[in-house]
Amino acid sequence: GIGLSGAGASAENYVAITTAAYVNGDGSKGVKGKSITITADDISKISVIVGAASMAAGLGGSVGGSFSIGVGLARNTIRNDVRAYASKADTLLHARSGKLIITATENATISATASAASVAASAAASVGVALTGAGASAENIILTNTKAYIEGSKVASNGNLEITAKAESTINATVIAASAAAAGGTGGVGASIGAAEAINLIGYSDKSTRSANDGLVTAYISNSQVKTSSAATIRLLADNTATINADILAGSVAVSGGAVGASLSGSGASALNKVATKVRSYISGNLSNSIQGGNLDIDARDKSIINADVKAASLAATFAGAGVAVSIGVSLAKNTITSEIESYIGSGAIVTGGDVDIDAFEDATIHAVAVAASVAGATGLGVAASGGGSDVDNIISTVTKAHITGADLNVSGQVNVDAEDVLTTSAKVATANLAAALISMSAGGSISDLTIETMTQAYVDGSTIVAGSLAVAANATPKAEVESLGVNAGTLAVGVSKADVTVRPTASADIRGSSTNIKTNSLSVTANVKLPSSGYSGNAMATGSSGGLIGTDATLVSVTNTSKAEALLSGGTFDIDGGSFVGADTQTRQRGEANSIAIGGLAAGASTSNVTSRTTTTAKTGEGISFEGKALTLRAEGNDDNFADTLAGAAGGLAASGSLANTTNHSRVNAVTGGTITLTKGVVSGANNT
Numbered sequence: 001g002i003g004l005s006g007a008g009a010s011a012e013n014y015v016a017i018t019t020a021a022y023v024n025g026d027g028s029k030g031v032k033g034k035s036i037t038i039t040a041d042d043i044s045k046i047s048v049i050v051g052a053a054s055m056a057a058g059l060g061g062s063v064g065g066s067f068s069i070g071v072g073l074a075r076n077t078i079r080n081d082v083r084a085y086a087s088k089a090d091t092l093l094h095a096r097s098g099k100l101i102i103t104a105t106e107n108a109t110i111s112a113t114a115s116a117a118s119v120a121a122s123a124a125a126s127v128g129v130a131l132t133g134a135g136a137s138a139e140n141i142i143l144t145n146t147k148a149y150i151e152g153s154k155v156a157s158n159g160n161l162e163i164t165a166k167a168e169s170t171i172n173a174t175v176i177a178a179s180a181a182a183a184g185g186t187g188g189v190g191a192s193i194g195a196a197e198a199i200n201l202i203g204y205s206d207k208s209t210r211s212a213n214d215g216l217v218t219a220y221i222s223n224s225q226v227k228t229s230s231a232a233t234i235r236l237l238a239d240n241t242a243t244i245n246a247d248i249l250a251g252s253v254a255v256s257g258g259a260v261g262a263s264l265s266g267s268g269a270s271a272l273n274k275v276a277t278k279v280r281s282y283i284s285g286n287l288s289n290s291i292q293g294g295n296l297d298i299d300a301r302d303k304s305i306i307n308a309d310v311k312a313a314s315l316a317a318t319f320a321g322a323g324v325a326v327s328i329g330v331s332l333a334k335n336t337i338t339s340e341i342e343s344y345i346g347s348g349a350i351v352t353g354g355d356v357d358i359d360a361f362e363d364a365t366i367h368a369v370a371v372a373a374s375v376a377g378a379t380g381l382g383v384a385a386s387g388g389g390s391d392v393d394n395i396i397s398t399v400t401k402a403h404i405t406g407a408d409l410n411v412s413g414q415v416n417v418d419a420e421d422v423l424t425t426s427a428k429v430a431t432a433n434l435a436a437a438l439i440s441m442s443a444g445g446s447i448s449d450l451t452i453e454t455m456t457q458a459y460v461d462g463s464t465i466v467a468g469s470l471a472v473a474a475n476a477t478p479k480a481e482v483e484s485l486g487v488n489a490g491t492l493a494v495g496v497s498k499a500d501v502t503v504r505p506t507a508s509a510d511i512r513g514s515s516t517n518i519k520t521n522s523l524s525v526t527a528n529v530k531l532p533s534s535g536y537s538g539n540a541m542a543t544g545s546s547g548g549l550i551g552t553d554a555t556l557v558s559v560t561n562t563s564k565a566e567a568l569l570s571g572g573t574f575d576i577d578g579g580s581f582v583g584a585d586t587q588t589r590q591r592g593e594a595n596s597i598a599i600g601g602l603a604a605g606a607s608t609s610n611v612t613s614r615t616t617t618t619a620k621t622g623e624g625i626s627f628e629g630k631a632l633t634l635r636a637e638g639n640d641d642n643f644a645d646t647l648a649g650a651a652g653g654l655a656a657s658g659s660l661a662n663t664t665n666h667s668r669v670n671a672v673t674g675g676t677i678t679l680t681k682g683v684v685s686g687a688n689n690t
Contacts, residue, residue: 035098
């Protein structure tokens, strides 16, 4: 008998909305009210479930065959533009007694489930063949642009002036594929494949193209005059949250029986998750740009999260007098967060008032799990081969800036310029392969690569600041931890487990520019690379084991930290009534552990662990500065803690093992004074490294 079956389901959803609330021009008399609120708000949701199931059976007769395929596909896109603004209100936009509020809010959510199942069964007196495949895929894209702003206007408010752009983007993706084949007869052949894939993109229009005009969250005042009461606060906030949750599962089973049998099974699960955001909050312009009032708060924030769980399982078994079973399982996860966060007062801005706070903050997290399991078995005069691998690649790359550039500030309070990154990535990777037969082969690998690269900058450039105090601070806190595990068993068993961690943060705080003039009671410029609240800056562990007549296993671990912290007075003129502090601090902790065990008549095991720190810490006054003050303290401190551990073991008739653990520390710590410095109490310089 012959059985044929196929099923397919697909869904495509597209949302594109433009939402705007605005004042565009105000006539000869202006726009006035007790309070003024301009709000643009969008909520967009896509929820989709796609499923396909197929079954075929070919039974009876001399020859039987069954063929089945199931496919489930989903593609979803949200592309929205939300704006709230006041533009060309050049007479007067006036909130006479209350607040003036401009708010743009975007909330975009995609929830997608794609599944496919396929079963084929065949039984015949002579030859039975069953072939089946199941594939499921989901592609989800969110591209949004959220802006709140005042441009080319005159604005007055007796109460607070609040400009807020806020965006939330969320993708929840679940993809499942399952396939099973069973065949029997004098000769039986069963073949099955299951594949599941998810592509989730925020700020990317396709797998490799970052969209220049999407993934933007912006709050700003440009080319405008703004005045509030001295008791009021002017606040600009650009706030973004991006979240991807991906759960991917693929399974495949192939079974055959008879005098002669062959079973072939393969499963693959993969996830590609990418987030790209640009969040900016600022005041700038070169046309009568004057900001007068109480306190000024300019804030840009991003929180990006990726959670990926990818699993694949494959089983091939033949119950025959002579047979072959081959099974392969593969699990892949690639996750990337790329962001640009910027908060600033820019060229042409003139600011008077109380306290000024300029903050840029990034909080990025990637957590990934990749697991692959493969089993192959054959009875009688059988041959079995099992192979598989898991691979995780996590990348966090950010640029976070807070600065004052080409501006004029004359305020009575504190001026704080702060940039901060908190970056965390973790992964658990596991592969298990088992082959059982008269002759069996098993091979697999668990590979992971984690990278954190960030530029955290806080600076003043080409500006005049008269204030009670000035503090410029850049802080970076990286954390990358991974565990790779591999197990292989068969007559011939080969395994490789590899874990790499690279941490490259730069924290830079600087006051520069020949036209910069600073007059305050106190001055602080600090740059810090910090330890996480728990764990390590970089931590990698790899464990592998192989067993069989011939067993070989290798584990390779590499952890590298090239942190840099620099606090600088590079240029400008300084008149500081009190004390001044310029300090840089780098604190790192690295750990690498590699374990390898091989068992067999012929066994070999090898492990290597390399842990390296190359850090640079600098506190410096440049040759181009002119500094007058009461006291100046320069301090540079560095502390690098490296630990490497290895274990290699081999047991059998002929066994050999080797291990190598290596730690390297190349660190530079400098406190350097230069330029023209006049002090009433003196200068203190210190550099320390441990």
